[in-house]
Every structure is written in structure tokens, then in C-alpha cells.
Amino acid sequence: MASTTIKVCANLTTMFPERGPLASRYAAAKRAGFKAVETSLPYRESAEILAKELQENQLTQVLINSDPGHIEGGEMGFACIPGQEAIFKDSLDKTLTYAKALNCGMVHIMVGLQDKKHTEEEHMQTLQKNLQYAADLFRKENIVGVVEPKNNITFPGYFLNDFDKAVSLLFKINSPHLRLLLDFFHLQHICGNITQNIDRLLPYTAHVQVSQPPQRSEPDTPGELDFVYIINKLKSAGYTGYIGAEYFPSTKKTEDSLGWIKKCGLTF
Numbered sequence: 352m353a354s355t356t357i358k359v360c361a362n363l364t365t366m367f368p369e370r371g372p373l374a375s376r377y378a379a380a381k382r383a384g385f386k387a388v389e390t391s392l393p394y395r396e397s398a399e400i401l402a403k404e405l406q407e408n409q410l411t412q413v414l415i416n417s418d419p420g421h422i423e424g425g426e427m428g429f430a431c432i433p434g435q436e437a438i439f440k441d442s443l444d445k446t447l448t449y450a451k452a453l454n455c456g457m458v459h460i461m462v463g464l465q466d467k468k469h470t471e472e473e474h475m476q477t478l479q480k481n482l483q484y485a486a487d488l489f490r491k492e493n494i495v496g497v498v499e500p501k502n503n504i505t506f507p508g509y510f511l512n513d514f515d516k517a518v519s520l521l522f523k524i525n526s527p528h529l530r531l532l533l534d535f536f537h538l539q540h541i542c543g544n545i546t547q548n549i550d551r552l553l554p555y556t557a558h559v560q561v562s563q564p565p566q567r568s569e570p571d572t573p574g575e576l577d578f579v580y581i582i583n584k585l586k587s588a589g590y591t592g593y594i595g596a597e598y599f600p601s602t603k604k605t606e607d608s609l610g611w612i613k614k615c616g617l618t619f
Contacts, residue, residue, distance in 0.1 A: 362597040364391035377404035389414035398452035412453040428461025431478040486526035499532035502540035530557035562598035571611035
């Protein structure tokens with residue numbers, strides 16, 4: 352088996368909730384040993400404040416999600432929604448402001464919920480057009496965009512809910528600035544077949560995220576997946592990117608949930 356070293360980055364939107372607002376979680380991640388972070392929802396605080404925390408704690412920002420709009424109001428991005436192309440472009444401009452402030456080279460493009468007024472084909476055409484726009488924009492900014500299929504149990508109505516659809520879009524757009532985000536929580540819910548899907552999907556994958564189904568807790572809690580096996584499989588398949596720890600700790604203190612990192616042979 353290859354002796355690949357894979358590093359972990361802390362997802363500050365889900366981890367360290369006991370520390371309060373996002374800006375206070377950077378220092379907590381640093382104290383816990385992390386050298387890199389990712390953030391699903393950075394937009395509730397100013398880019399300047401987050402950049403200051405990032406720099407003071409000497410952390411690397413690996414990934415942010417694109418501006419999803421009003422999540423509390425049911426918005427989860429705009430890329431797939433016919434008629435909202437201008438809103439999508441505005442959301443990407445806001446996203447780029449944060450990405451540049453945080454010196455972040457990867458953006459997860461939130462595609463949005465299916466609109467019952469439009470057909471699936473209309474959604475796919477809109478999504479392809481908007482992802483092409485994003486890939487062209489990210490090429491100029493030296494950023495990699497990623498798309499993530501989300502399961503419809505946890506995120507009802509999310510349009511991109513199928514890995515085959517995602518790969519099909521990557522083939523159609525054919526840009527090194529548009530890749531796949533492989534989240535094992537969603538992969539297990541959507542289709543399982545983990546071993547074969549690692550082999551099948553890894554060539555298109557730029558980033559990996561982990562949490563234990565069905566509770567979305569840390570990888571070594573009781574659940575459906577064996578992450579020691581999964582990480583070893585990723586190593587032997589040649590994955591060298593970060594593992595995003597996008598989970599909700601089952602422990603009162605996030606630091607007490609980190610034992611899985613050593614068990615899985617990962618490093619900060």
C-alpha cells in the first residue's frame with residue numbers, strides 16, 4: 352500500500368460550536384493542532400474579520416462554499432434555477448471577495464433547490480450554463496470550483512443529488528477548474544458501494560469530506576462506515592488532497608472528538 356500522507360482540515364461551520372461565532376473558532380482549531388480549515392458558511396461575518404483570524408492563527412483556508420443566499424429562508428444556492436442567472440453571478444462575486452480575502456483556492460458551488468415550476472431538463476441546462484460561467488471565472492482567478500451531490504434525506508429538494516449527474520456535468524464542461532467534492536456522508540446515503548465508487552469517482556475529485564452516517568458525527572463513532580478502511584483505500588488510490596472534517600462532534604468539547612485522526616493514519 353502506498354505510504355501517502357493525507358492531511359485533515361477542520362470544518363469551522365460544524366466543528367467547535369462550543370466556541371461560539373465562526374471568528375472565534377479559528378483560534379480553537381489552531382490550539383487543537385489543525386493547520387488548515389474549511390468553512391461552509393463564512394458569510395455571517397465579514398471577510399476582513401475572518402482573514403484577520405486566519406492570519407493571526409497561521410492557518411490555511413482550503414475551501415469555502417459559495418454564497419448560498421438566505422439559508423434560513425430555504426435558499427441553498429442558485430446555479431440550477433432558471434431565471435436566477437443574475438443572482439447566481441452576484442453570489443459568485445460575493446464568494447470571490449471572501450475567497451480572495453482568505454487566500455482560498457477552492458470553492459464549493461452550491462447549486463440550489465429544484466423549482467417545481469421548471470423541468471429537470473431546464474434545471475440541468477441552467478446548471479451547465481452557470482457552471483461553465485463559474486469555471487471560466489475561476490480560471491482567471493486560479494481557483495478550483497467543486498460540485499457536491501447532496502442526499503435528499505438530509506437536504507430535501509437539492510437538485511444535484513446524483514453522482515452520475517455530477518460526473519456528466521464535469522465531462523460536458525471539461526475544465527480543470529471544475530471538479531468533484533466527494534463527501535462520504537452523502538455518497539453512503541445516495542448510493543453506497545464505497546470501494547468501487549472511490550475507484551470510479553476519485554479521478555474527478557479535488558476534495559474529500561468525512562462524517563459518520565447516519566448522525567453525521569466524527570468518523571470513529573458507531574455508524575455505517577469504516578473510515579480506517581476508507582482512508583487506506585484513498586491512500587492506495589493515490590489521493591493527496593485534504594480530508595475535510597465536516598462533522599458535528601458527539602462530544603461536548605470538539606477536542607475530545609479528534610481521536611479518529613490518529614486512528615485513520617492522518618496528520619494535521
